[in-house]
Amino acid sequence: MTSSFIPRATFLYDRVINWFPGHMAKGIRVISERLNSVDLIIEVRDARIPLSSINPNFESIVGRKPRMIVYNKFDLADPESKIPLIDAFANYSPHTPVLFTSSNTDNGVRRILNRASEYADRIPMLTVMVVGMPNVGKSSLINSLRRIGVGKGKAAPTGAQPGITRAVVGTIKVLEDPTIYLIDTPGVMVPHIPQPVESLKVAVTGGIRDHLADEQVMVDYLLYRLNKANYFDYATRFKVPDGPTNDCNLLLESVARRIGAISKGQELDLTMAAKFFLKQYRLGKMGRYTLDDISPEALIRFFEQSKSYETESSASRRQAKKLAKLQARKEQRERHSSIMTEVS
Template structure:
């Protein structure tokens, strides 16, 4: 009698993937410099990883600037994740509008325009800056907003891999009445993601260049999560012998045979097989899944830790202001002393 399949209870992974090229550091500086001319921040996150796609650096940079949070690619996420997230935001950040959208559909995009229009009612022209981690769909969202708002084509470059937008660009008009302009920005990664599996989730959803994370490792993680979700469609799709498996190599071998991924000498190309599997996942071919834990307990823990982070950042900003004042006084004393010396 065949033993029932038992999925792995843990995914053992201890490598932290860090990717912070120079254009991201420069982008973050320019974002900070241009904030004074911005009326509203639209922070785009990936609905598949609603917590892992948050960049704490934005909290420090944006400060108290009015903000709207958009969870994009919701068509690829678990639909039941929306309610607990909205409930958590209503309790912990009640003044921040939270919208769920897919740039492939118009309904959510129209809601963003309508929300932005409410801010624009108070001023003659609204300038909106769009920020977010790499590959959360900022540029695609901007193109959809422009298409719906002013009936024009693409204004921002898009691509499957992160890092397409490499500089803060000029303003893009997305609505005539009221007048709304958008500023696209490069995706900015967290310089250091402390949790290895969290960095892997960012990579799996396309936020980090594939070769930096290792495509086969990402497939192993996806296999682990699909088994956890009870989704064994990969067995029939790729003709995996013996049914559901925890063996990534067996899955990759089956994929390679199925798609004809063969290198010189007749060996199977596991890297090509892994890339194919990742592409299918990112297209939503295996279903709609949210990889972050969005249970009420997990969200409460996350927001509690975020409040602690905000307190730390506030204390840090106060310390910075204090040091700046002390430095200004020192320079003033030095100037005064120099003037007195010249007079004497």
């Protein structure tokens, strides 16, 4: 029975999953080269892993450009994760707009267009580059922006697996007045993720090719997280014997029987069962979960350790000093001009 079930207290995992194909290395080089022609960066992250879906390499490259953070797939994340993230950015990066979008509503997409329009008021035409880790939904977001902004169809290819966009493409118009163009970019993975469980989270949410991470291991991690959140509906849905379990094989056997994943030799196909279970999670059928720790303590620790926001702050301070010097020189010239006028 559920009342006597005790979930695992920890999940032991020591393998780091690294995936950095050649097109990603090329993509990040081209992104760097094209930054001079870009007015605004939209960095898309996965709301289910708001910290693990941050690429530090992006941060070091685009950190000094005006940017907007978009947490996509919020319809799949814990709805209570929004406020802590907004509060943390308000404290540590108050000039960075933070927006939340989902596939179920156009409201978030319209907010992105509205915020981008505010930047476009300062210049005749705004060029925006969209960056992010693989499979955070950049291309889908661009297609939605284009559909809502100019009433046109898909301009960027999409797919369930990461790595669909493999090159930086040309500009895509998403708004007529003011004129806004977007540049889609390939999802770029961190060449090396030092924390094993962090790399597993990226894989579970679809940021790394499934076969590289092992579908059954990913299901085992999901089972651990579901049990930890006291979400036991899976036991009823897949008719797991004796209810909730910490045994991943027992779960997968139940899933295989439920969906008819049986090989010619009448053996249960656990890999097919694992793929089905993962798909159900990614579609939100298992509920809405944020896999990263976003407690106040964890967010404080992240922002204080993050070099990217220190860079952004120091860049802002340098810019402020530069503007102050320019203003001082301007005032000095005006005083000098005034004195010369009085003398003459």
